[in-house]
Amino acid sequence: VANLGYAACRALSPVYPGDTLNAESEVIGLKENSSRKTGIVFVRSTGCKPDGTKVLEYVRWVMVRKRDEAAPVGGDHIPRLPEAVMASTLGDACPRIDVAAYDFTLAGSPSRFGDYAVGEKIDHIDGITVEEAEHQIATRLYQNTARIHFDQFSAAQGRFGRRLIYGGHVISLARTLSFNGLANAFHIAAINGGRHVSPLFAGSTVFAWSEILAKADVPGRDDVGALRLRTVATKDRPCADFPLKSGNEDDSAVLLDLDYWVLMPR
Amino acid sequence: VANLGYAACRALSPVYPGDTLNAESEVIGLKENSSRKTGIVFVRSTGCKPDGTKVLEYVRWVMVRKRDEAAPVGGDHIPRLPEAVMASTLGDACPRIDVAAYDFTLAGSPSRFGDYAVGEKIDHIDGITVEEAEHQIATRLYQNTARIHFDQFSAAQGRFGRRLIYGGHVISLARTLSFNGLANAFHIAAINGGRHVSPLFAGSTVFAWSEILAKADVPGRDDVGALRLRTVATKDRPCADFPLKSGNEDDSAVLLDLDYWVLMPR
Amino acid sequence: VANLGYAACRALSPVYPGDTLNAESEVIGLKENSSRKTGIVFVRSTGCKPDGTKVLEYVRWVMVRKRDEAAPVGGDHIPRLPEAVMASTLGDACPRIDVAAYDFTLAGSPSRFGDYAVGEKIDHIDGITVEEAEHQIATRLYQNTARIHFDQFSAAQGRFGRRLIYGGHVISLARTLSFNGLANAFHIAAINGGRHVSPLFAGSTVFAWSEILAKADVPGRDDVGALRLRTVATKDRPCADFPLKSGNEDDSAVLLDLDYWVLMPR
Numbered sequence: 055v056a057n058l059g060y061a062a063c064r065a066l067s068p069v070y071p072g073d074t075l076n077a078e079s080e081v082i083g084l085k086e087n088s089s090r091k092t093g094i095v096f097v098r099s100t101g102c103k104p105d106g107t108k109v110l111e112y113v114r115w116v117m118v119r120k121r122d123e124a125a126p127v128g129g130d131h132i133p134r135l136p137e138a139v140m141a142s143t144l145g146d147a148c149p150r151i152d153v154a155a156y157d158f159t160l161a162g163s164p165s166r167f168g169d170y171a172v173g174e175k176i177d178h179i180d181g182i183t184v185e186e187a188e189h190q191i192a193t194r195l196y197q198n199t200a201r202i203h204f205d206q207f208s209a210a211q212g213r214f215g216r217r218l219i220y221g222g223h224v225i226s227l228a229r230t231l232s233f234n235g236l237a238n239a240f241h242i243a244a245i246n247g248g249r250h251v252s253p254l255f256a257g258s259t260v261f262a263w264s265e266i267l268a269k270a271d272v273p274g275r276d277d278v279g280a281l282r283l284r285t286v287a288t289k290d291r292p293c294a295d296f297p298l299k300s301g302n303e304d305d306s307a308v309l310l311d312l313d314y315w316v317l318m319p320r
Numbered sequence: 321v322a323n324l325g326y327a328a329c330r331a332l333s334p335v336y337p338g339d340t341l342n343a344e345s346e347v348i349g350l351k352e353n354s355s356r357k358t359g360i361v362f363v364r365s366t367g368c369k370p371d372g373t374k375v376l377e378y379v380r381w382v383m384v385r386k387r388d389e390a391a392p393v394g395g396d397h398i399p400r401l402p403e404a405v406m407a408s409t410l411g412d413a414c415p416r417i418d419v420a421a422y423d424f425t426l427a428g429s430p431s432r433f434g435d436y437a438v439g440e441k442i443d444h445i446d447g448i449t450v451e452e453a454e455h456q457i458a459t460r461l462y463q464n465t466a467r468i469h470f471d472q473f474s475a476a477q478g479r480f481g482r483r484l485i486y487g488g489h490v491i492s493l494a495r496t497l498s499f500n501g502l503a504n505a506f507h508i509a510a511i512n513g514g515r516h517v518s519p520l521f522a523g524s525t526v527f528a529w530s531e532i533l534a535k536a537d538v539p540g541r542d543d544v545g546a547l548r549l550r551t552v553a554t555k556d557r558p559c560a561d562f563p564l565k566s567g568n569e570d571d572s573a574v575l576l577d578l579d580y581w582v583l584m585p586r
Numbered sequence: 587v588a589n590l591g592y593a594a595c596r597a598l599s600p601v602y603p604g605d606t607l608n609a610e611s612e613v614i615g616l617k618e619n620s621s622r623k624t625g626i627v628f629v630r631s632t633g634c635k636p637d638g639t640k641v642l643e644y645v646r647w648v649m650v651r652k653r654d655e656a657a658p659v660g661g662d663h664i665p666r667l668p669e670a671v672m673a674s675t676l677g678d679a680c681p682r683i684d685v686a687a688y689d690f691t692l693a694g695s696p697s698r699f700g701d702y703a704v705g706e707k708i709d710h711i712d713g714i715t716v717e718e719a720e721h722q723i724a725t726r727l728y729q730n731t732a733r734i735h736f737d738q739f740s741a742a743q744g745r746f747g748r749r750l751i752y753g754g755h756v757i758s759l760a761r762t763l764s765f766n767g768l769a770n771a772f773h774i775a776a777i778n779g780g781r782h783v784s785p786l787f788a789g790s791t792v793f794a795w796s797e798i799l800a801k802a803d804v805p806g807r808d809d810v811g812a813l814r815l816r817t818v819a820t821k822d823r824p825c826a827d828f829p830l831k832s833g834n835e836d837d838s839a840v841l842l843d844l845d846y847w848v849l850m851p852r
Contacts, residue, residue: 076426160608181737183749187453187719205447207525207556217449259739290739342692453719471713473791473822483715 061135063112063245065147077101083133139244141270148241151277153319163237167279167318170266176235177293178262186256193220219254228287231262239316246313251304263293278317285312327401329378329511331413343367349399405510407536414507417543419585429503433545433584436532442501443559444528452522459486485520494553497528505582512579517570529559544583551578593667595644595777597679609633615665671776673802680773683809685851695769699811699850702798708767709825710794718788725752751786760819763794771848778845783836795825810849817844
């Protein structure tokens, strides 16, 4: 039915244009919902190169309909998941860089690892309006063929009445927008957790802001440091005042709340 | 004015990314229409690599305006065209495959040549909504610059009032949709005939279904067998009940009726 | 705020797929506007390959807001710019071609340098309707991230209420349309000047016409000759009557008025 959350996502090896990747998923947990009609399935997915090298690993939990509502489940099994990926495990997918040769002017910003402070919030300022053709083309690129993204005839009869934009595209847009303010965060090393807070539809304009949650050394690396970021994306709502909550509820403009580690030159 | 039909289309040699192709067309028949203002021209087109290797051959007939309506035509000449491409001529463009190494799991379906029965009908289920930007981008890819696909200003004054979607794009969409149910039909070997039953415009959702018309051995090949398929594409009309006719007329939702041969691993 | 004009643009060296290009811009002139709030900055931009080879050079003038309106400017400095690029300097980016091997049939037209006459006007006939998704995708290709092209939320509150289409895309569309009538003008050697006469928005259809302003030999070259062209692009206005002025004003349909040199086989 839907992806509910992500955890323990780590980039494990560099990927280059022309590489072929395969993915495998393993069910690592089950929890029946109180309705007994659906349940939550915990899955660990691993992406590999043909020689078996792991390039990415992550856990997500998805809501799934039970084939037979009356079927017994045999007790819940909820896997223990880390609150965040440990900084000491980051960097395997980032080749060592020569910081002296790194051109901060060409990169678009002089700001390095040392220039960011924990607690700092950054408005990424720019907005991107999404067209139906654009999200469909992007979603095809990832070979995601879920009908909710492509079939307006069926969507018109559904909950939203509209084609829903793929959550992976929302994450990509938030990452793109974050360039303005985090230009040298050139590598995503891990995703600690993420939540698709509300749906996005074509015609809306996406904005984003980020907060520096933590800073960490990467063991054995003096070329890069790790920033733990929270990036929040919104729709039709500029982020100069960092929208997040409205009372105890999520601000209705918030689309995405993503917690991840990036690497940045020192 | 328009493509009216196709016949005798055969893939003759494999094509790989980076190959350069040229096409030549030869007029092989003429028939004046009763209005004497237009006529039907039969054309055989051949696609070749630079070394002269033929990669594709097909016949189509197109309606063309006469330059001078009063000009005599000198009698009709209608070429004899096969009802279908003979199965014994299929397979030249399909390199021999190693079926033991063919990964049916990665391919997306366990169904092989032997699993399909003549007369079987398959609902391809999914729908794809077409945007103006998408069909225009796809049509440019094929270097088709016909104004009816690109020029809304002129189209607004024409028969449809809309930009007409290129028939080649409709065929591509039908082929794409057929993956769900025919995942291992990895090679189109021939097109026996085809008809663009009604026009498609942006905003419509395309669905499709297929029928297995025939099965055949390919001479000298124990790796693949040939399925003769009829694939019918519709607009804004799911295909669970295999729409085709409404009384003696074409069902008004039908866009395309295509008869072709595919190869599938045994 | 906006690009106002172009001059002295010359292609200096051939560029091939896979080449990496960098650009540098130098301020070569300043002129304060009478409002004293903004000024015009003259910039020379140069594109280079990594080995330093210059591939393109051009001058443009752009309107820029003053950081401090009260700041003194110290007198205007307006650079001397050529009315047109001299024909004797053209051709450095065009490798010598073998005209005997040039296939005019494949190129799409038999017309050569000698077939065009100064003063001749050509209606390029075709129209292209622009969708939001298309101009956004094209503009991203050039890494132009200006919000006016992408952010409908902000544009809705601005002067136009719409996303403005990037002027570079308008130039590309005019060039594309000019193929119908100038198919063998395979190389743009220089741009003498250009003016974005009015803004373009999605949903409009672009048409174009050209006039042959001059013809010139290229020193040391008997393979190609140079045509100086004026290409005018319009919106929602076919160009059979070569629209340009309405009284003393620009015709309201005119988008672009571009003056440039192309090379064509002799």
